[in-house]
Amino acid sequence: GAVVSQHPSWVICKSGTSVKIECRSLDFQATTMFWYRQFPKQSLMLMATSNEGSKATYEQGVEKDKFLINHASLTLSTLTVTSAHPEDSSFYICSPQHMGYTDTQYFGPGTRLTVL
Amino acid sequence: TQLLEQSPQFLSIQEGENLTVYCNSSSVFSSLQWYRQEPGEGPVLLVTVVTGGEVKKLKRLTFQFGDARKDSSLHITAAQPGDTGLYLCAGAGEETSGSRLTFGEGTQLTVNP
Numbered sequence: 488g489a490v491v492s493q494h495p496s497w498v499i500c501k502s503g504t505s506v507k508i509e510c511r512s513l514d515f516q517a518t519t520m521f522w523y524r525q526f527p528k529q530s531l532m533l534m535a536t537s538n539e540g541s542k543a544t545y546e547q548g549v550e551k552d553k554f555l556i557n558h559a560s561l562t563l564s565t566l567t568v569t570s571a572h573p574e575d576s577s578f579y580i581c582s583p584q585h586m587g588y589t590d591t592q593y594f595g596p597g598t599r600l601t602v603l
Numbered sequence: 604t605q606l607l608e609q610s611p612q613f614l615s616i617q618e619g620e621n622l623t624v625y626c627n628s629s630s631v632f633s634s635l636q637w638y639r640q641e642p643g644e645g646p647v648l649l650v651t652v653v654t655g656g657e658v659k660k661l662k663r664l665t666f667q668f669g670d671a672r673k674d675s676s677l678h679i680t681a682a683q684p685g686d687t688g689l690y691l692c693a694g695a696g697e698e699t700s701g702s703r704l705t706f707g708e709g710t711q712l713t714v715n716p
Contacts, residue, residue: 521703521704528711530609530706531691533703536703578643591634592693592704593648594638594645595645597644597645599643
């Protein structure tokens with residue numbers, strides 16, 4: 488399977504601060520990156536889809552000014568949670584799509600965000 | 604909007620028992636994937652099925668894709684405590700093959716020793 492890394496694996500921050508999460512595809516080039524969030528014992532919820540070099544497309548109900556996504560290269564995408572609040576506490580998971588292998592998606596190990 | 608209904612949502616069984624998890628939809632999928640996720644980790648791909656009627660086996664796990672490519676099942680034989688986890692099915696739309704996944708609600712499986 489593909490190798491995907493996320494950094495940090497967990498972060499605790501104060502309310503009002505911004506947090507940046509990095510996602511790297513280590514052994515393949517990803518033209519598309521999906522960002523998900525997951526609440527305890529629930530399924531994944533797609534937040535946004537980004538294509539390298541383009542603006543991200545956000546799902547309904549996801550604030551684009553709050554969740555900033557940058558996909559500047561084929562191996563790196565970042566999600567910045569701006570002015571985080573306790574309700575933003577969640578498990579954030581990225582999923583790069585392997586160029587040419589669109590039937591399979593691999594996922595990063597996730598980032599646990601806790602906002603105090 | 605494509606929906607995937609996954610059942611059961613929660614399942615607690617004893618070691619050695621068999622179980623089946625179902626994913627059903629009214630939509631046709633070009634492919635369907637099954638993932639297993641442990642707490643604090645990302646989902647790990649178990650299998651991808653792409654052909655209607657396809658059956659794939661992975662040790663004690665058997666995956667089936669419906670003939671019409673609208674449903675799928677995961678059967679585990681002689682479950683073990685190590686099988687405990689969240690099982691997720693996810694379908695790729697026929698119109699936008701692979702570009703976006705529709706997830707089921709997940710099945711939280713607990714296998715008690």
